[in-house]
Every structure is written in C-alpha cells, then in structure tokens.
Amino acid sequence: MSEPELVSVRILDREYRVMCTPDERRGLMEAALYLDAQMREVREAGKLTSAEKIAVMCALNMSDELLKLRQDNHDRSQRVDQRVSQLAERLETSLGQ
Numbered sequence: 001m002s003e004p005e006l007v008s009v010r011i012l013d014r015e016y017r018v019m020c021t022p023d024e025r026r027g028l029m030e031a032a033l034y035l036d037a038q039m040r041e042v043r044e045a046g047k048l049t050s051a052e053k054i055a056v057m058c059a060l061n062m063s064d065e066l067l068k069l070r071q072d073n074h075d076r077s078q079r080v081d082q083r084v085s086q087l088a089e090r091l092e093t094s095l096g097q
Contacts, residue, residue, distance in 0.1 A: 012039045012051055038062070 002021045009016050009032035020028050038058045039051075048054050 011036045012043070012054065014051070 002023055004019045004021050005025075006017050007020055007025055007028060009018060009029065011032055016032075018028060035058065038061065039054050042048060042054050042057045042061070046057075048057060
C-alpha cells in the first residue's frame with residue numbers, strides 16, 4: 001500500500017490539508033469539490049453566513065440523501081431477491097415435470 005501524503009483542498013474559500021494515499025487522492029478531490037459546491041449552494045440559497053452552520057446544513061442534506069439512497073438500495077435488493085426466488089421456483093417446477 002502507498003504511503004499517505006498531505007493533500008490540500010479548498011472548501012468555501014478555505015484551505016484544508018488532509019492525509020491520504022495516492023490511491024485515495026482522486027476520491028478526496030472529488031468529495032472536496034462536491035462539498036464545496038453544496039456549501040456554496042446552501043450559502044447562496046439562505047441567510048446562513050457562518051461556515052459552521054453552512055457545514056451542518058450540508059451534513060444534514062447529505063445525510064438525508066445517503067439514507068434515501070440506502071433505502072432505495074435495500075428496496076432494490078429485496079426486489080431482486082424476490083425475483084430470484086420466483087425464478088428458482090419456476091425452474092424447480094419445470095425440472096420436476
């Protein structure tokens with residue numbers, strides 16, 4: 001595994017230095033760009049000026065998004081499992097005849 005290195009990212013006009021491996025760098029940069037865009041959107045849409053409050057609002061929005069995606073994934077997984085079971089039953093029935 002590669003050695004961690006210090007990477008600088010800019011979020012809402014502030015620089016942050018984060019340790020990550022070279023393999024993680026691209027993901028970190030994409031996450032930082034996404035967070036920066038979300039924080040700017042929250043700042044422009046509301047009356048929030050405090051970076052801390054903007055960050056908390058973004059965290060709430062992202063948490064909601066994550067929970068919805070997890071639920072969608074769970075629902076999809078259940079539908080796939082149900083369909084596989086139905087197909088297995090049909091196959092067993094067909095082979096049994």
